[in-house]
Amino acid sequence: MHSNQLENCVLCGRLYLKSYTDFCLDCYKEIEADFKKVDAFIKDEANREATLEELSEATDVSEKRIADFIRDGRIYGEDFPNLGYPCAHCGTVIKRQVLCNSCYEQFSSEISRTLKRDKLADEIGRQPQQRAGKYWQVKQDK
Incomplete structure (x- = not known):
């Protein structure tokens, strides 16, 4: 059986018994009230x-919180043609994930290149250096 743990609320920092959310009861109620307004x-x-800006202005709910609702799947962005949030890297309006496809592809290729370079460096570093070994072996034989 999983027991509840004391945690600090992500928003306000107060201690609460963590069960299903990362928020204390007061912050959770506030988030749910904001969601109901937006919905x-x-x-x-x-x-x-x-748009995200118009929705935020009309409901007095922060753009970040509305973006979190979309990102978490509570609001399906595809149903609303102008509703989206900025890519975390370039600012292009997107409707899911954290990065747009272009930034995702760019980061993926950079990570792939880095991993290949690191793997090659590991392989080169593990190979015995035969020239140095033979030199010392010849020198020791004399």
Whole structure:
């Protein structure tokens, strides 16, 4: 059986018994109230074209929190043509993940190159240096 642990709330820092969220009860209630405001606003047909900035301004919910709702799948960004949040690297508006496809591909190729270079360096470093070995072997024989 899993026992609850004391944790600090990610938002306010207060101690709470962690069970299912990273937030204390007060912060959790605040997040849920914000979600209900945002959800009610975008469910209205007239507001389906709203951008992240417009949605934030109309509901008094921070853009970061709305982006978290989209990123967590609580709001399906694909249903709203203008609703998205900026890529963490370049700022391009995206509807899921943290990076746009371009930045993801760029980082993936850089990581792949780095891993290949490190693997090659490890392989070169592990090979016995035969020339030095033979030199010392010949010198010791004399």
